[in-house]
Each structure stands twice: as structure tokens, then as C-alpha cells.
Amino acid sequence: MRIKCKKSILSEGISIVSKAVSNKTTMPILQCILVEAVGGRIKLIANDLELGIETFIDGTIIEEGKIALEAKFFSDIVRKLPDSEIDIETNSDYKTTVYCEKTKAVVPCRSGEDFSYLPVIEKEKSISISQMTLRDVIRQTIFSISDNENTRLMTGECFEIKNNKLSVVSLDGHRISMRNIELKGENPDIKVVVPGKTLQEVSKILSGGIDDEVSIFFSDNHILFEFEDTRIVSRLIEGEYFKISQMLSIDHKIVVKANKRDLMAIIDRASIFIQETDKKPIVVSVKNDNNMYLRVDTNIGSLNEELEITKEGEEIIIGFNPKFIMDALRAIDDDTVNIYMYDSKSPCIIKDAEESYIYIILPININTSIY
Amino acid sequence: MRIKCKKSILSEGISIVSKAVSNKTTMPILQCILVEAVGGRIKLIANDLELGIETFIDGTIIEEGKIALEAKFFSDIVRKLPDSEIDIETNSDYKTTVYCEKTKAVVPCRSGEDFSYLPVIEKEKSISISQMTLRDVIRQTIFSISDNENTRLMTGECFEIKNNKLSVVSLDGHRISMRNIELKGENPDIKVVVPGKTLQEVSKILSGGIDDEVSIFFSDNHILFEFEDTRIVSRLIEGEYFKISQMLSIDHKIVVKANKRDLMAIIDRASIFIQETDKKPIVVSVKNDNNMYLRVDTNIGSLNEELEITKEGEEIIIGFNPKFIMDALRAIDDDTVNIYMYDSKSPCIIKDAEESYIYIILPININTSIY
Numbered sequence: 001m002r003i004k005c006k007k008s009i010l011s012e013g014i015s016i017v018s019k020a021v022s023n024k025t026t027m028p029i030l031q032c033i034l035v036e037a038v039g040g041r042i043k044l045i046a047n048d049l050e051l052g053i054e055t056f057i058d059g060t061i062i063e064e065g066k067i068a069l070e071a072k073f074f075s076d077i078v079r080k081l082p083d084s085e086i087d088i089e090t091n092s093d094y095k096t097t098v099y100c101e102k103t104k105a106v107v108p109c110r111s112g113e114d115f116s117y118l119p120v121i122e123k124e125k126s127i128s129i130s131q132m133t134l135r136d137v138i139r140q141t142i143f144s145i146s147d148n149e150n151t152r153l154m155t156g157e158c159f160e161i162k163n164n165k166l167s168v169v170s171l172d173g174h175r176i177s178m179r180n181i182e183l184k185g186e187n188p189d190i191k192v193v194v195p196g197k198t199l200q201e202v203s204k205i206l207s208g209g210i211d212d213e214v215s216i217f218f219s220d221n222h223i224l225f226e227f228e229d230t231r232i233v234s235r236l237i238e239g240e241y242f243k244i245s246q247m248l249s250i251d252h253k254i255v256v257k258a259n260k261r262d263l264m265a266i267i268d269r270a271s272i273f274i275q276e277t278d279k280k281p282i283v284v285s286v287k288n289d290n291n292m293y294l295r296v297d298t299n300i301g302s303l304n305e306e307l308e309i310t311k312e313g314e315e316i317i318i319g320f321n322p323k324f325i326m327d328a329l330r331a332i333d334d335d336t337v338n339i340y341m342y343d344s345k346s347p348c349i350i351k352d353a354e355e356s357y358i359y360i361i362l363p364i365n366i367n368t369s370i371y
Numbered sequence: 372m373r374i375k376c377k378k379s380i381l382s383e384g385i386s387i388v389s390k391a392v393s394n395k396t397t398m399p400i401l402q403c404i405l406v407e408a409v410g411g412r413i414k415l416i417a418n419d420l421e422l423g424i425e426t427f428i429d430g431t432i433i434e435e436g437k438i439a440l441e442a443k444f445f446s447d448i449v450r451k452l453p454d455s456e457i458d459i460e461t462n463s464d465y466k467t468t469v470y471c472e473k474t475k476a477v478v479p480c481r482s483g484e485d486f487s488y489l490p491v492i493e494k495e496k497s498i499s500i501s502q503m504t505l506r507d508v509i510r511q512t513i514f515s516i517s518d519n520e521n522t523r524l525m526t527g528e529c530f531e532i533k534n535n536k537l538s539v540v541s542l543d544g545h546r547i548s549m550r551n552i553e554l555k556g557e558n559p560d561i562k563v564v565v566p567g568k569t570l571q572e573v574s575k576i577l578s579g580g581i582d583d584e585v586s587i588f589f590s591d592n593h594i595l596f597e598f599e600d601t602r603i604v605s606r607l608i609e610g611e612y613f614k615i616s617q618m619l620s621i622d623h624k625i626v627v628k629a630n631k632r633d634l635m636a637i638i639d640r641a642s643i644f645i646q647e648t649d650k651k652p653i654v655v656s657v658k659n660d661n662n663m664y665l666r667v668d669t670n671i672g673s674l675n676e677e678l679e680i681t682k683e684g685e686e687i688i689i690g691f692n693p694k695f696i697m698d699a700l701r702a703i704d705d706d707t708v709n710i711y712m713y714d715s716k717s718p719c720i721i722k723d724a725e726e727s728y729i730y731i732i733l734p735i736n737i738n739t740s741i742y
Contacts, residue, residue, distance in 0.1 A: 082636070102677045303474070
């Protein structure tokens, strides 16, 4: 194989496919990027067998062929080469040399023969959304997946399409995050669970704006994201996702409207007093004087805060893990948030009027009589 | 004690003295910042018994007194408070409350009674140099101190003043870094070894430009840096520093003049091929064709590079640890560097004509016959 291409283009292609390079594996081939120059096009592929990414790059093919290059090394050397034309040549012994200006580097590689290509996905069921929207949706829900492999379904996000609406849900047993998006045109009804890692990598690769679309295809076991010259294929997580409709229909007795930035500043301070291990709550007390009083009391010290709010309904005292409130507030782009509560033992819900986002957070049990 | 001050001023003061807070100690008082409001001025002090820093901050004293506040916590809470006036009040039980707008925080603290103040330094021998110069001198030499506590003198830098010239030297057994500065006026002759950690912290705190001076005082066991409202006192390292005059007077047979940026790019690429553990050299070959050929050959792969240079003297083949060359080049601000060599077994010297900087690097033994 022999190809020529611009450093900047090759570097960008490597950066895209590198996200599917396995970094904990005993199979050296999974740590490689396959460079394939066939049929007039140059393709880079990486595949850790859960997640596979391929992207086409512009360049000139002087001799067709393919080679599997050690990904970390290949990425490092290309990044450090001058911003000029790169010439990659593989001889019959699979020895690969990279030339660029006066540099000549022989790089570690393997025959591409035992490289696993991406599975072929039937393109029957699909939707199309803006790259920016998908990136936002992932950012606004990914934080509440679980990292516990024993509850495998919780390590993914549920993508459900129903009546031309896409709902993306993540949950970890303490909280639920949900984003709802109206889709254009007619769309199939689908419900799948996508691995969190896949979504994290997809959101890093998607660089397009609101007008750049990404097509998403669904098969029984895989999801395929396709945009521009790139295809990302991931296995789905098998199993029936959790039913959350009951949680979504919880009633409320109190609605609080608060300034998001002020509330975040308070919770940020509160978190200094609360160590991960001691699981102390931030105690939130909503009073009829249109103030929210927030309080933390730990063996480190104590914090008392108050925040002007507007309120409908009763007074309430309720305790939360400040991290859960913070994660939800960070994901919300609005300046003002609406918090719906029922009593000190029921989950609180932060959502907008259109329910484009819904964050449900379980409270921490507190002895309300002492506050 | 009760004081009031601006958040921004307090925060900056904490950031300065925090560099002398011990983070590995069994003595809780060493993890504290002492706030002392006495004689109409507010002073912050931290002292880990090796390094001590005190700084005055502007503010209002309502009641004189002092208190030792847990540094990490105090720093976190102040940083996260609104940019407004902060009110700190300590009651007779040493309970300290920080007020700011609607926030009230009770913070962890101790009586200041057993806090160690900074030692008093005789102000007999001193020099004065620009803050920017001192910061540059530290940056340009600190990388070649040793972190091995068994060779304690190597963990510091030698500050020597002789004939109104300041020489700062660091060495780790493989290389020597030296910076020479002309001092203004008449200065005492001095030779001391300053701990590397002290210099690292001093260079972080010095924020002034070329026209802002720092006074440095020397006593038998301590060094004191004084500028604006801040004083930094450090113990010196005891012992006789290494004699390097013999190394400085090495002869040379070859002088190479190279573009610094191009040479750095090559060494940066070479370092990808060389792992810390395998100690392979970059082999530098200077030819009469006014090219420098650089080569790395490891079990990962190989790299061949060439660089146009101008040369006086013989041809040479010599091997180096690329990290040592890189560290020296990074510290040099000139666009072109002069490299002086004698033979493949003798140290190479990178220095400017005025010897304002001198970097001496020992070669790695190579079998020159195979290149």
C-alpha cells in the first residue's frame, strides 16, 4: 500500500476513529487503526468489538492495500509531523514507513488480515436529527447513567421513538434524566438501550452545528450513526429497560421558581462541606415568605443560605444529595428553573413547561422535625 | 477577632500563602492559615517549617485577634463566595463564622496559639532583582534538579553571588543548568543552596513584571524573599555545593548553530520512539555537508531526520537522552542555539555568547562505528 495525504486531514481522521480503539485488551489488533486504500478511497477504521468507527479521508492512492497501524503511536507521530504532505508506504513484509518533508519514520504495525471490520447494519429503521441536538441531548442526560456493570441496563441510555418524538432517558437508581425531542417527518417506533460509552464518544466526534444532520439507523443488535464521511456502529445493550411512566406522573403540591445561577452557587458552596462518603444532605426549606433556606451541617462545619424564589403551594422541608441537584442544574440551559415537589419523601422534579427536559431526583430521608 | 475585607483581596492573599501549607503532615496546625488582625493590619501566614509565607491584606479590623483556619477548606469556601464583602468573626470558643451577602458558614479552625510564626531573618546581606528576572531564572534552571532525597544538595539550586554577578546552578548528575545575571550596585559575596520546592513556589507567587523588584536576604540558615506585602522565608540546604568550574572550562572541537524550533520538533518526534525505561539515545551525527542527521532505533520503530545547520570544526557522532536536550531547548528564549562539542564521550554545552545561560549535558555512550 502507498498513499499520500495532508497531515491535517490524516490527523483529524485518526482523532475520529481513535475513539473506538481499545485501551484495555490483550488482543494487539484491537489497539490498531486499519488504513485501507481500496476502490479509489482511503478509509480509517477502528473497532473494539463493542464500538466501531470508520471514516474516509481525502488523499491519493499510489498503490492499493491495507495495513493495521498501532493507534497510539500512529496518532502521536502524525500529530508531531510538520503541517505538510504525508506519504505512507508499506512493503510486502508489512514494514510501514511514514515520510514527511525530511522525516522518515518506521512505525509499528501488523498485517490487516485479522482486523475486524464493522458489522453491516440494515438501513431499514432510521431517524435524522441535527448533530448539535444529539450532542446536547447526550450532554444533558449522560451524567446520570450508572457505572456499575452489575446493572448493565443502567450503564446505557434508553432511546425511545414514539409518535415522532424521541425520548432519551438515563437513570442510576437515585435519579432519572430525560430529554424529549420532536422529530421531523414520519419515524418508526423504536426502543433500544445504547451504551453510555458509545454516546460519550459520539458526542465528542459530532462537531457539526444545528444545520448538520446525523442519520441514526437501528437494527436488532446495533445502532449506526452516519454523518459526512464517518460511520459509528455500536452494539446495543440487551434487555427490557426500566418503566419510568409511574415516576413521570407523580403529583406535586409545591412549585418553586428559582434563579438557576444563584441556586448553583449555593449548592457549589454546600458541596465543600459534604464529603462523598458521609452522605449528608443539603436541607432545603421552602417557606411562605418566598425564600428558600438551604442548610448543611456536617462534622466539618455548617452552612446557612437563603435564596429568593417564587412559590406556589405549601411549605416543605426536604433533603437532597447536592451533587444530584448540581448535575441537573448544569444540564439545563434556562436561566430560571421550576422545581416540583410533593412531600419530603417523594422525588422532586425539575422540568420546563414543555417537558423538553425532566430531571427526577429522589430525596435523602431527613428528620424534618429538627429543622 | 472580627475583620471585614473584599472577597477578591482575601482570595488572592490565601492563594499566596497556601503555597506554604503542608499537605503531608500529621500536625493539623501545619494545614492551617493563620489570620492575624493586630496593630491595625490583617496578616495571613502559612508555614510548613521548611517554607513560610506571610502577606498583608487590606481590610477593616473590628476586633483584634487571631485564628488558624483549615487552609484547604478556607480557600475553597472563599473562592466560591460571591464577589462581595466578607465578614469573618471568631468567638471566644474559637468558633469562626464567615458571612457574605446571605451566606453564613461556620468553618473548621483551631486556636492560633500553637501556630509557628516565620523565623526572624537578619537583614544584613541582600540583593535586589526584578521579579520577572527571578521568575525566568528559576524556570530556566529548575528542571534539572534531582528529586532524589538521598542526594539532598541536588534537590536545591545553588545561588552564588560574586563580583556583583548572580549565578544560579542546578544539576542532577547527568546535566548542569546555569544562568548568570549582572546585579546592580554593590552586592555581598554569597553562596547558598535553596530548596527546589521553595523556588517553585516563589516563581508561582511572583507576579510582577520587569520593573517590579524583589529583595532577597540571606542569613546562615535561611533565605527571605520580600516584595510588596509578601514575605517568603525558607530554610537553606546545608552542605558544600558541587564544584562545577572544571565542567565549565571544557574545550570544544565543534560548534553547531541550529534553529531551535526545528530541532525541538525533531526531538519531540524522537521521544515517541523512546520509552523512559529503555534508555535508548537519539544519535546525532554532524557532517561536513552542513547537515545534522538525527536517528533513533528502538524495538518500537525507527526515525531518521535531518536538519540544516551551520558548523565550525570536525564531524561528530554522539548520543543523547532526548529529554535532556529538550529540557534545555525549552528553557532557551533565543531562536538559534549554539551547541559546543568535543567528542562522543565528552559533555556537550549549549550556551549563548555572553554565557547568560549554560546547559551542559552528558552524552549516552554509543558504538559510533555502527553509525
